[in-house]
Each structure stands twice: as structure tokens, then as C-alpha cells.
Amino acid sequence: MRQASYTLTIRTRGKGLVDISENVEAHVRDSGIDNGLATLFCRHTSASLLIQENAAPAARRDLEAFFERIAPEDGPYEHDDEGADDMPAHLRAALTQSQLSIPLLDRQLALGRWQGIYLFEHRRAPHERQIVLHLIGD
Amino acid sequence: MRQASYTLTIRTRGKGLVDISENVEAHVRDSGIDNGLATLFCRHTSASLLIQENAAPAARRDLEAFFERIAPEDGPYEHDDEGADDMPAHLRAALTQSQLSIPLLDRQLALGRWQGIYLFEHRRAPHERQIVLHLIGD
């Protein structure tokens, strides 16, 4: 049994989903671990992780619009140190994931055919985000 | 330290929660791993995983009704390739879990007394769903 850890740096362009599947898969191959468990951890509270549909761009636009409605910028927030997109960013992160674990089978992440791994940026401005990838297995 | 992986196939009857606790526990026993970590990964973006109350059927009905309200079929969606239940399914999956990890103590999942493991089907039609179960431990 072995383990490996990587820090992935992802540049975002402001609000929206960034497909990081290929980046993660490249690190999995690099590790030489064939079977085991891969864990992604997002080191931020205004960005998060999500497994979503990787085929239809309209589905991603609908998903982004949904989170604009459910946690709107014009909500009754007390906390706005960094602007109107500050508190909604924390709420959207709370409603999605800080962490994802995905089994690794024969050097492949066990993703379904239509699943992609996304970093979900919740701030308006571009950011540089860090995701820690931990791998354990044989 | 050892590991084992299984693919569980779950048939759903359309929208709603399916209790998969016993199915998961049977595979845990089969593995012979007594202490460690069990990870469930749902290979779909229109079904998801959830730990919920396993006693009151009314609680499950309320939970299903809540997700109908929060991500309704008649929302302002652009993506409807597979019908009115297509996009809400992705939203409900995004709000719940693609993955659950549960410690394994003395051959038992560390579930609380009132916790069950559920597959949450978000599509109207019955589906056959795949969940990968990864176990690691001694």
C-alpha cells in the first residue's frame, strides 16, 4: 500500500464551473497507483467541488443560474467585507462540496460516462485556487 | 492493510429514496475487512447519495417534497434534452452527495442508530444505477 499527495493550482475566470477532470487524471497516472482511493480537497470557502454532467454546456449554465437564485447577491447579509459576492460565495460552497473521494480502478477514476469533476468558483473576480489531491492504494 | 472494490447495481422505481444500507453492509462483511474506511461513489449525475433518518417514512416523504420545491420541474431551465425532470435531477444531485465515506469499526459501518444510507433517484423513470464501493483497512 502506498500514498501520494499533490497540490493542484487552478486559475479561475470568475464565477462558474471549471472542468478539472483531465488535470486530476494526469496526477493519478503520475502517482503510479493503480487501485485505491483519490480524495480532492478544496482549500477555500468561496470555491467548491462538484461532480456534474460533462456533456451539455446548457446544463452547466442552468446550474450556475440556479445557485444565483438560491443564494443571491442581494440577500439580507450582514457579512460583506469583500463585496456583494462575498457571503453568497460561502453559501454556495456550503451547499456543494469541499471534498470529493473517488475510487480508482485499474488506473482510472471510477467516474460514470457523463461525470466530470468541476471546481466551482463563487467569486466574481478571477482567483488562483488550491486543491489538494491525496491518493492511497496499490 | 488491504483493500477491496465492488460495483453495486441498484434498480430504482423513479423518483425517491432507496435504502441501500443492507446491501452495503453485506458487501462489507464479504470483504473480510474489519476496521477501516468504506467509500461509496455514485456514477451518475441524476441520482445521488444521502445519509438520512431510517425510521419515519413521513420524514422521507418530506425530504422528497422539499427537493421538488427547491429544484422544481417547472424552473427556468435551458437544458431539457431528456424532459422536464432532466435539469432538476442535476440540481438535486448537486445539492446532495455523489460520494460518502463511512468509517468501519469491528465489521460495522459507524452509522448512528437512526441513520440509513440512501440512493436518491431524481428521474421520473425507473433506472439501473451503479455505485462503486471501495474498502480499505485491516
Place this chain on the structure above:
Amino acid sequence: MRQASYTLTIRTRGKGLVDISENVEAHVRDSGIDNGLATLFCRHTSASLLIQENAAPAARRDLEAFFERIAPEDGPYEHDDEGADDMPAHLRAALTQSQLSIPLLDRQLALGRWQGIYLFEHRRAPHERQIVLHLIGD
């Protein structure tokens, strides 16, 4: 490769976020495991786990208020065996996390600078909550 498990007992004062970061970190140090994966599992369906902003108290108040709005006590619920806060507690748990896995690097959890680990109590009354912490690594 080694593993260790602990049960953390957390006393809550009713609804709200309880910072458990230091408690978790103390157990990580106790384990003697330097690099690996830490998994927290909440053994309840009316309390949950969340990574959130650890600096601004206003952000925590906004987050608590948001969940009061999105899953209100006066919703159209069938299940109210334990009072008006019973079903909203299950909904708020479903929208957040039962489980969190965090990589462990050089004896430190891979948390970002502004991230804290919180137990989110969803019931009005104080409760004693159990969280299982599983550690695996070297």
C-alpha cells in the same frame, strides 16, 4: 501504513455552528500519523459537518440565517414527531455534509488559511453529538 479511530463527543447549545477544528487537530497529533487521510463522520441526521470561514462571526450568523430561510420551521411538513425543528433539521443535514475527508500533510490537516471545521447543530435544544474520526497513513 497505519490507521486509528476516535469518537469525539461534542456538546452543542442548540442551533448553530460549533468550531471543532482544534479538537480534531488534537486527535490527529495523538495518532502519530504524519501523512495520510482524516475522515470525520457525523452519526446523526439532525446535525451535520461543514467547512466554513473561520474568521468573521457575521459570516457564520449569515450562514445560520440562510438555512433558516431555505428550510424554515414553518414549512409544509408531515413529519413533526419531535417538534417544529425536527424536519427542518433533517433537510439542513441533507443540504450539508454527514462526512468530510481531509488530507493530512506533515501532521497538519490540509485546511486553507480561512477554513475551520464545524459541527452544525440543527435542533433547538442542546445535544451531545458523536463524530467518528478515522485516520489512515504513515
